[in-house]
Every structure is written in C-alpha cells, then in structure tokens.
Amino acid sequence: MAKQVPDTRNVGKDAMTPEGTVNRAALPAIFNPEDLNALEAALRLKDRVEGSTVHILTMGPQRAADIIRDAMFRGADGGYLLSGREFAGSDTLATSYALSCALKKIAPDVIFAGRQAIDGDTAQVGPQVAEKLGLPQVTYAEEIVEVKEKSLVIKRRLEHGTEVVECPIPAVVTVNASAAECRPRNAKRVMKYKFALAGSEIAAAPESPAAQRAAAKEYLQIVEWAAADVNPDPEQLGLTGSPTKVKKIENVVFAAKEAKKFTAADEDINSLMVELIASHTLG
Amino acid sequence: MNNIFVYIEMEGGKVADVSLELLTKGRELATKLGVKLEAVVLGHKLADIATELAKYGADTVWTADDELFVPFRTLPHTAVLCGLIEQEKPQIALFGATPVGRDFAPRVSSALHSGLTADCTQLEIGDHKDPKTGKEYKDLLYQIRPAFGGNIIATIVNPDHRPQMATVREGVMRKEYAAKPGAGEVKPIDWKKFVKDTDLVVKIIDRQIEERKIDIKGASILVAGGYGMGSKENFKLVHELADVLGGEVGASRAAVDAGFTEHARQVGQTGVTVRPKLYIACGISGQIQHTAGMDQSSMVISINNDPEAPINKIADYAILGDVNEIIPKMIKYYKQNSK
Ligand SMILES: Cc1cc2nc3c(=O)[nH]c(=O)nc-3n(C[C@H](O)[C@H](O)[C@H](O)COP(=O)(O)OP(=O)(O)OC[C@H]3O[C@@H](n4cnc5c(N)ncnc54)[C@H](O)[C@@H]3O)c2cc1C
Ligand SMILES: Cc1cc2nc3c(=O)[nH]c(=O)nc-3n(C[C@H](O)[C@H](O)[C@H](O)COP(=O)(O)OP(=O)(O)OC[C@H]3O[C@@H](n4cnc5c(N)ncnc54)[C@H](O)[C@@H]3O)c2cc1C
Numbered sequence: 001m002a003k004q005v006p007d008t009r010n011v012g013k014d015a016m017t018p019e020g021t022v023n024r025a026a027l028p029a030i031f032n033p034e035d036l037n038a039l040e041a042a043l044r045l046k047d048r049v050e051g052s053t054v055h056i057l058t059m060g061p062q063r064a065a066d067i068i069r070d071a072m073f074r075g076a077d078g079g080y081l082l083s084g085r086e087f088a089g090s091d092t093l094a095t096s097y098a099l100s101c102a103l104k105k106i107a108p109d110v111i112f113a114g115r116q117a118i119d120g121d122t123a124q125v126g127p128q129v130a131e132k133l134g135l136p137q138v139t140y141a142e143e144i145v146e147v148k149e150k151s152l153v154i155k156r157r158l159e160h161g162t163e164v165v166e167c168p169i170p171a172v173v174t175v176n177a178s179a180a181e182c183r184p185r186n187a188k189r190v191m192k193y194k195f196a197l198a199g200s201e202i203a204a205a206p207e208s209p210a211a212q213r214a215a216a217k218e219y220l221q222i223v224e225w226a227a228a229d230v231n232p233d234p235e236q237l238g239l240t241g242s243p244t245k246v247k248k249i250e251n252v253v254f255a256a257k258e259a260k261k262f263t264a265a266d267e268d269i270n271s272l273m274v275e276l277i278a279s280h281t282l283g
Numbered sequence: 284m285n286n287i288f289v290y291i292e293m294e295g296g297k298v299a300d301v302s303l304e305l306l307t308k309g310r311e312l313a314t315k316l317g318v319k320l321e322a323v324v325l326g327h328k329l330a331d332i333a334t335e336l337a338k339y340g341a342d343t344v345w346t347a348d349d350e351l352f353v354p355f356r357t358l359p360h361t362a363v364l365c366g367l368i369e370q371e372k373p374q375i376a377l378f379g380a381t382p383v384g385r386d387f388a389p390r391v392s393s394a395l396h397s398g399l400t401a402d403c404t405q406l407e408i409g410d411h412k413d414p415k416t417g418k419e420y421k422d423l424l425y426q427i428r429p430a431f432g433g434n435i436i437a438t439i440v441n442p443d444h445r446p447q448m449a450t451v452r453e454g455v456m457r458k459e460y461a462a463k464p465g466a467g468e469v470k471p472i473d474w475k476k477f478v479k480d481t482d483l484v485v486k487i488i489d490r491q492i493e494e495r496k497i498d499i500k501g502a503s504i505l506v507a508g509g510y511g512m513g514s515k516e517n518f519k520l521v522h523e524l525a526d527v528l529g530g531e532v533g534a535s536r537a538a539v540d541a542g543f544t545e546h547a548r549q550v551g552q553t554g555v556t557v558r559p560k561l562y563i564a565c566g567i568s569g570q571i572q573h574t575a576g577m578d579q580s581s582m583v584i585s586i587n588n589d590p591e592a593p594i595n596k597i598a599d600y601a602i603l604g605d606v607n608e609i610i611p612k613m614i615k616y617y618k619q620n621s622k
Contacts, residue, residue, distance in 0.1 A: 006431070008431050008432030008434060009432055009571070009572070091398060092389070092399065092401075093392065093393060093396065093398060093399070096393060118432055119432075120430060121402065121429075121430050121431070122389075122399075122401035122402070123385050123389075124389035124392070124399060125389075126389075127357075127386060127387070127389035127390045128389045128390065128392065128393035129393075130390065131389075131390040131393035132393055136357070136358060136484055136485050137357055137386075137390070138485070139385075139386045140382060153488065158382050158492065159381065159382050160492050160493045161490065161491045161492035161493050162490075162491050163354070163487060163489065163490045163491075163492075164487070164489040164490075165486060165487050165488060166485070166486045166488055167484070167485045167486075168484050168485075177553075236396075242398070243397055243398030243441050243443065243444035244398035244399070244400055244426075244439050244440070244441050245413075245439065245440055245441070245442060246437050246438070246439055247425070247438045247439060247440045248437070248438040249435050249436070249437050250435065250436045250437075250438075251434070251435055252429075252433065252434055252435060252436060259585070259595050259598040259599060259600060260599065260601070261600075261601050261602075262600060262601065262602040262603070263602070263604060264602065264603070264604030264605065264609050264612070266612060266616075268602070269602070269612040269613055270619075270620070272584075272600060272602070272613075273613065273616040273619075273620050274616075274620050277617075277620050277621055281560065281561050281582055282504075282528060282561070282617065282621070
C-alpha cells in the first residue's frame, strides 16, 4: 500500500501565502517516504522468494498513478489504482475499509505499508487494514530476518530498542523509516514502463499513441478500480463512512515575531545574562 | 456507561509517564462531564497499581493481570480492550501515542468502527453543530492536533460513534496529582472470555530494550545543540552550559545522526516533545521537524551565525555569531552576574 502525498517537509517560499501560512496545493506530490521503505522491503522479499510478485495498491486521484509507475521503475510488477468520488473525504477508518475491500480481491500473502504518511500523519491505516482483514500485524518493521514457508521473522524498531517476532502469513507489515532505503529507478525499467497507464488515463485520450500502446500491452496497464469494482458497503465509504469529522482547520502562521537581537560582543552577552537573571528565567 | 477510559501503559513494571499525563487530563474532562475516570491496565504483577493511579484521580482501575500481557503483543491487547469497551461503553477512550498505543489503538478503533484522532495536543469539551444536517451535539470531545507536518492545526470531532478515541504524545500534557484522589476501586477484567487462541499467533523471539536513563522532558531549562556545534568535542560546550544553568542537554536529529550525542536527547517530531521554561538552541537551524518538538517552550534563545536561520523566527532572543565563542561567554557572564 502506498500513498501519494504533498511534500510537507520541503515547504519552499513559493508555497507560502502572503499571510505566512502554507498553501497545500502548491506543494509537489511525492511518493510517501516511508512507503518507499515498504516498497524496498517488498522487493527484497521478492528477490528471496522465487516466483513472487510485487504490486502497489493506492487510493487517490488519477494522478496517483504516478507513484505506481515510479514503483514499477524501481522493480514493482504492476499496480492497482482505487479511485472515485465515493472515496472523497475519507478518514483513516474509511480509507482502511476501502483498501481492505480491494485487498480482499487481490488476496496477497504479505501486505506492506509505510508506518506513516507525512500529510495525515496518523500511522493508523496499516493496523486498521489488518483488523478489517482479520490478519496479524507487525508494525515498525526494520528488516525481514528470515523467510519461512508459512511465516516471517521480522526485526522491529521500538523507542528504546528492538524486538524480533515471528508472524504467520498472510499478515500486514508496516515499515519504518529506519529500514533499508529504496533502490533507485532502473534505466531499463524506466524505458519499459514509462508508458504504463491507468484505465482512466487511457480513456482520457484513447486515440493518442501512448494510450494505444498501453491498450495493446498488458504489462503497461495499471488496474484501475472504482468503488463498485471492490464490492463495498457504500455506508462505510468516504465522508459517510468516516466517524471523525474535521470541525476546524487553522493554518499555522510562520510569519516572523521579532526576536530581540544580540551579537557575540561581550557587552551584548553580559546584558542578556543580566536580563535573564532579572526576569528569573535563569535562577 | 459513558465514563472516560484511559489505557495505562506499563514500562518495565512502572506506569509510563504519558499514562499519568492522560489521567490528569482525563480527570479534568471527567469532572467537567460529571462522569467517572476509569483506568485500564493490562500487565503482570499489578498488585499496588491502583494506589498510584488513584492519586491521579482514577475512580476505577480495571486490571487484567497475567504473564500473557508482558511484553506487549497487539492481538491480545486489542481483544481485551475491544471486549471491555463493548461491555462498559465509555464515551471517551484515551491512549498514549507511543509505539504501543499507535500499534493497537488503531486496531481497536477499526474493530469497533469508532474514529480515532492521532497525536492530539489539546483535548477539550465543547458543542458541535453539523454544518450539513444542522444537528446539534452537546459535550463532544474536541480533539485538536497538528497535521501536514505541523503546518496546520485541525480540530476533529466524532459526533455519532462511541467511544471518542484519541492518542496523545508523551510530554504534551501535564502530569499532576488530582486535587481530590479518586477511589481507585479495582475491578478485574474477565479477560479470558475476550482472548482467543488465534490472538496468540505472533511469537516474540527476542527483545533488546535499553532502560531509559536520560530524561529531557522534565527539564525546565534545556540547552540543545545542533549540527552547527561542528564536532563531538565542541558539543561538550552544550553540556557545560547546561550544567552551569542547572538544565538538561537536548539535540537536533542532525547532531544525533552525526554521533555528537545519543538519540534519547533528540527533540522533535521523531524525538521527544519538550516544553521547558527556557530552550537554548545552539547551532540549530530550526526545521519544522525540530520545532514541532519545542515550539511550546516558554522562551527560546537561538545562537546561530546565520541571521536567516528559521529558528530566529520563533526565538525571543537571537544571538548572531559563532557558538564556540558565545557559549563560553554566556557561562562567564552568567557566573559573574548570578552571585
Ligand atoms: C488535517 C487533517 C487531520 C486528520 N486527522 C485525522 C485523524 O486524526 N484521524 C483520522 O482517522 N483521520 C484523520 N485525517 C484523515 C486522514 O489523513 C486520511 O484518512 C488519510 O487518507 C489516511 O491517513 P494518513 O494520511 O494519516 O495515513 P497513515 O495512516 O499515516 O498511513 C500509513 C500507511 O498506510 C498506507 N496508506 C495510507 N493511505 C493510503 C492510501 N490512500 N492509499 C494507499 N495506501 C495508503 C500507506 O502505506 C501509508 O504509509 C486527517 C486529515 C487531515 C487533512
Ligand atoms: C521525517 C523526519 C523527521 C525528523 N525528525 C526530526 C526530529 O525529531 N528532530 C530534529 O531535530 N530533526 C528532525 N528531522 C530533521 C530536520 O528536518 C533537520 O534536518 C534537522 O533538525 C537539522 O538539524 P540542525 O538544525 O542541527 O542542522 P542544520 O540544519 O545543518 O543546521 C545547522 C545550523 O547551525 C548553524 N551553524 C553552523 N555553524 C555554526 C556556528 N559555528 N555557530 C553558530 N551556528 C552555526 C547553521 O547556520 C545552521 O542554521 C526530521 C526529518 C524528517 C524528514
């Protein structure tokens, strides 16, 4: 499972509004960082288990197909784009419900997710999907230590140490940023898959050479599902299926508050210390 | 029915600080709503636990006391919490946003189909009117949290589903004995009826946990060093200043990554959240992931040779110059003036 997210970590000047808040729409859309760690974990498992394949599942707008292509450049075999108005306004519970409906249909042996997405920042979707599918979970995975026939031995990164667990599969594994970095895009794969398209992308310009090429070659087709394709209970989708409602959003104002300025000169440091002692900031 | 649950997390036989912080907040909310505050503890050898929890205002202490619950495993914990919540029907359930809380609280919410708000920085009681239906709700839990990498603050409500569930990070809320202790009445959880054999499929093979020795959260003065300190050798200046001022030493991630100091001192999104009386940032640029962990400090002093460093935007005092020159002067003039 991977998510396309706005790059909240690199908020440049052009993404700031005159009021000093962040214009979210102006941020570039990227592959959620920890989902790249998850992809690498999946690709390493594929390298170890002959005949296995790696597919990306993402829920998002049409342009989220970009991260599926990116994953294919790095070694994934293909992907599924879950897209449609019905999914709009999903909280983590509705997101995990929609993803779990698609996963029931795909029925993978191991489901990898990133620990956390950098926009919603909740780290809830992985465990919630596991619960919806009735599968065990291993969170904060750092390394797959051993692959057995019906289980995986996984090292987890905890706050003050590590833990090694054995978990039967199928299972959900959420991968930590401390795990191995994702391999780079492979030039040959870029050549091969750059024309991979999702169904709606083909439909948008069916006469274009790119669309005709993708339509003719199965490996260039990214599976695209609308809500109806994954047999959901509509009551559990999107805004209706979301118990949490955003009541209010305040933009954090980064506009400068004036700091009192000092230099390294002795008089400056001396007067600062005098001021801090006088105000009882320093005892 | 309708009470407030606080999940109590055990850390090496002791109650985690974040759980006591949540009890303190839970006490305030319970009093406001006129309901009971109920602590829920899963662990082993929990004999005296209720006395301590009562001091923080717990009226009831639910316990599941068995080897099975130590160390923590997702599925048995989830099964017990789900079972108890269905049995007792609390209106609010709070969890620490720790590796444990963030692992199993989402599962509990998924099983119960109740919403869960992550990493709240404030919890308040308030009314809500649904903008579409116009339906009015009284006394909901306002769950206030940063998102988008700290660029926005959202207030989230959960009008129609119970319990209203939220996680809160350690160090974000205050921990205080209740004005009037709770009754601390112990109620054993009949957990055997909730945990199934299939909840035991994940096996822990090995665990390497270090004791938490360093605690920068409680410090009222924190002197933090960043990558701008330049070397492990120079980083000693940060310790010297902290010692003289009676504070603790914190660090940015870049300083930790560079090996200047240990991870337990890292302040920020992937480190500790602190709110000292005074925060001195030495050679720290002030990226959002760092400031997310310290922008609640009462006062911030930055020492940086770059006048444009973002840390200066949140600083009350900005000293422009080289840390290696300025820190020794601060020590000198502090000593001179404090006598
Ligand atoms: C300001 C704000 C605050 C919010 N707060 C909350 C809240 O407290 N509680 C809540 O329930 N919802 C909340 N939401 C909604 C939440 O952000 C969305 O539901 C989002 O789709 C999923 O949550 P996340 O980004 O936190 O993902 P996380 O749970 O952090 O994601 C973990 C992993 O799950 C997988 N994943 C997540 N989303 C997708 C996807 N669409 N497709 C494929 N894989 C995916 C990825 O592998 C990802 O790394 C909030 C939204 C906003 C805008
Ligand atoms: C997902 C994620 C999570 C993260 N979590 C955290 C976190 O929890 N905590 C955290 O701190 N960071 C975190 N980071 C990293 C963060 O983005 C920054 O990279 C980091 O905080 C930078 O540390 P720094 O300010 O010490 O180093 P730099 O950004 O390199 O800044 C060094 C500063 O020192 C100044 N300087 C240099 N030499 C001198 C001198 N001689 N005298 C005075 N000033 C000098 C420079 O002008 C500069 O401002 C995270 C990043 C990501 C992507």
